[in-house]
Amino acid sequence: MRRLLLTLAFLCAGAQAQQTLAPGVVFVSGGFEAGRQPDGNSLLLKGDQGWLLIDSGRHRAHTEAALSAAGGELRAVLNTHWHLDHLGGNAWLKSQRPDLKFWASPAVAKSLAADGWLDRYRRQLVEAIPTAPPEQAAVMRVDLDLLNQAEALRPDHEVPAASLQTIAGRRLQIGVETAVSGGDLWVLDKASGTLAAGDLVTLPVPFMDTACPPAWREALARISAQPFQRLVPGHGPVMSRDDFKRWRGGFEALLDCADQGLHPGACAAVWRSRVDRWPDDAGRARVNGMLGYYFKTLLQAPTEQRERFCRRP
Numbered sequence: 001m002r003r004l005l006l007t008l009a010f011l012c013a014g015a016q017a018q019q020t021l022a023p024g025v026v027f028v029s030g031g032f033e034a035g036r037q038p039d040g041n042s043l044l045l046k047g048d049q050g051w052l053l054i055d056s057g058r059h060r061a062h063t064e065a066a067l068s069a070a071g072g073e074l075r076a077v078l079n080t081h082w083h084l085d086h087l088g089g090n091a092w093l094k095s096q097r098p099d100l101k102f103w104a105s106p107a108v109a110k111s112l113a114a115d116g117w118l119d120r121y122r123r124q125l126v127e128a129i130p131t132a133p134p135e136q137a138a139v140m141r142v143d144l145d146l147l148n149q150a151e152a153l154r155p156d157h158e159v160p161a162a163s164l165q166t167i168a169g170r171r172l173q174i175g176v177e178t179a180v181s182g183g184d185l186w187v188l189d190k191a192s193g194t195l196a197a198g199d200l201v202t203l204p205v206p207f208m209d210t211a212c213p214p215a216w217r218e219a220l221a222r223i224s225a226q227p228f229q230r231l232v233p234g235h236g237p238v239m240s241r242d243d244f245k246r247w248r249g250g251f252e253a254l255l256d257c258a259d260q261g262l263h264p265g266a267c268a269a270v271w272r273s274r275v276d277r278w279p280d281d282a283g284r285a286r287v288n289g290m291l292g293y294y295f296k297t298l299l300q301a302p303t304e305q306r307e308r309f310c311r312r313p
């Protein structure tokens, strides 16, 4: 809940934009608009049987934009992980298109189960909404409304391990990591050289709310070894291979700086020196506040707290 309230303080403008990256590969950008929680980026891939949507956003406007970009031929949805800015749109999509098939890691069902992360979050929202200021209550209600449709957020197909899958007729290499949420899928479309990284790559900072940083370093090494030309991050603009290399260098430098016990402000400056070319002004303005929060709650927290997301069953 503290994270939710903190997020509300980082207000900025943003909007969905749509971009064809290659034949049959369409990017729908997420956003982080004033007074709202974010939507993650989405990617559409066209197979022989129609379109696959990777990540469904949180807000209706984002999910509608993704559905309309598929021109009525959406066949399947894959969620990279269970954070609501990538999963929440499933509920509305299922209500519109009951025949859609949903793919995700087993961590989605775990987070929705009794006493899983999303189930606890739902109870916190129920408790907090009656006494929250009206604007914050409205933001919280968006998530509560999604979590009250928990059954519609569950996948039809689970991807428990790295594997080759054909979804909507498109052949994909899927990787399974644990670093960000306990079950993070990345998807390599070899035909176009496009890799959808989910929140294993984000801007303006790495989102570390439920992260295990050492596992994250290993996941990025595995992604690095894949033959992609462009990478779609969970948040932020599409990256070239060189862009990703630069981003990863910043990530490693940020973690090294934190591990050496250096001041969060100094480490934020190191991060900014590597990635400053990407975020807009609003994104840049959020870097220090967000990193300061992650240093306190995770990166430079007492050992027990720092490793709490590294012990997921």
Ligand SMILES: [Zn+2]
Pocket: 039, 040, 083, 085, 086, 199, 207, 234, 235
């Ligand atoms: Zn996200």
